Amino acid sequence: MEKIDNKVCNIIIDNSYKNFEENLKKQGNYDLVLIISDSNVYNSQGHEFIKHINARIVYEYIVSPGEDSKSLDTYEKIIEYCVRINLSRKSVIIALGGGVVGDLAGYVASTYMRGIDVIQVPTSLLAQVDSSIGGKTGINIGNFKNIVGTFYQPKFTYINVDSLKTLSEDEFLSGMSEVIKYSIIYDYEFIDYLIGNSESIINRESDKLYYIVKKCASIKAKVVEADEKEGGFRKILNFGHTFGHGVEKLCHISHGEAVSIGMNMAFKMALREGFIKEEYCNKFLEVCEKYSLPMNFENADEEEVLNIMKSDKKNSFSKINLVLPVGLGEVEVINTISEEKILGIIKESKNA
């Protein structure tokens, strides 16, 4: 077990759940524990996880897997359940699952009785390296993703990297796009590690999983510590997400796949603008190929992709904020690129 602690984040990395209780106890004496999870995660991890919680009253609320659970309707049902079981300010919510569960449970915890403690126990690669760290919570309203939410730090994030072994191949590989993201935004040497060790990472060898999750969680914690409420610097974490946002919604692909397509568009744009050299683009394509990540989209109208990008809540003064590579392991937020140029890149990225 290792800890990554700073002024904002408190992360524990482990390869089982066996040290969970010890860390829970340190937070105080909770009267009730409510585990929020989804049925897939709960069936594969729930039993093992609960074994490691001692002598407390434990309730569970299980939602359907998928983005549709991040809704006002599910939120309301969970709140009603919290009231029914007498969840109090002395209770704790544990989010056991991927990004959807983490965002939803975090939002419930941050608003129920004006805020009760929450602990994140991420089980997907995407959640372990990104969404469970840094305190963003949210639900979707209609087509607007995370339009309602809070910044609310979990008491701690407990990462059991071994839980990644039960993920489907597709889910694991799509999470690799978030891992690759960290090499582009912060740590160029990490890209060589990801290329050189791709076989053992894909085979989910324990030491490799531990290494990559720890590396990404440490970078995320540093970025969040520097800019908790996303005034500026934290925006670098959105690399690939602005372009990806449109295709994710329209093409019904996973978040990770959308991010890899979005990162590719950002690379194309940066090359076109002369911010980076072709060799860097090729290196990016090489690492994505190792993890079978998609580079282009299909079955969506290019103008509609642009319209969704324009509605992104992270834009300001009606300008699209693009996070673009500007050097090896370095990105910048740029909002001076015209819509016409952006549309041009979207068009180039559509499979005929």
Ligand code: GLY
């Ligand atoms: N997922 C991006 C962030 O936490 O800021």
